[in-house]
Amino acid sequence: xxxxxxxxxxxxxxxxxxxxxxxxxxxxxxxxxxxxxxxxxxxxxxxxxxxxxxxxxxxxxxxxxxxxxxxxxxxxxxxxxxxxxxxxxxxxxxxxxxxxxxxxxxxxxxxxxxxxxxxxxxxxxxxxxxxx
Numbered sequence: 001x002x003x004x005x006x007x008x009x010x011x012x013x014x015x016x017x018x019x020x021x022x023x024x025x026x027x028x029x030x031x032x033x034x035x036x037x038x039x040x041x042x043x044x045x046x047x048x049x050x051x052x053x054x055x056x057x058x059x060x061x062x063x064x065x066x067x068x069x070x071x072x073x074x075x076x077x078x079x080x081x082x083x084x085x086x087x088x089x090x091x092x093x094x095x096x097x098x099x100x101x102x103x104x105x106x107x108x109x110x111x112x113x114x115x116x117x118x119x120x121x122x123x124x125x126x127x128x129x130x131x132x
Contacts, residue, residue: 014058018054025070
């Protein structure tokens with residue numbers, strides 16, 4: 001059974017993860033609508049996270065998983081690229097590899113489709129090879 005302290009820690013961790021994800025999306029130049037769709041959060045929650053107004057928040061497992069995938073995409077990109085221009089610009093580059101078919105990674109995950117987020121993560125993660 002979770003104690004009140006455990007629940008508070010989980011909500012604080014969820015808020016920290018959401019704020020980090022929103023900062024990354026801002027650096028990727030994602031629109032608010034794209035960010036809201038990718039993370040599956042409301043406009044008001046996204047705006048509060050963008051302002052840093054969240055101390056605690058309750059997120060469901062789908063939302064937490066989306067945040068995790070987004071943070072892991074960012075981590076993979078950090079391993080691949082040394083410079084901020086590529087690190088934050090990669091998701092806006094047209095990609096002609098299979099699955100992307102001339103679309104940008106941000107365009108694909110911006111649909112909000114969970115499978116698109118997963119597939120994009122899988123493909124970007126594979127670029128880092130065995131660097132973990």
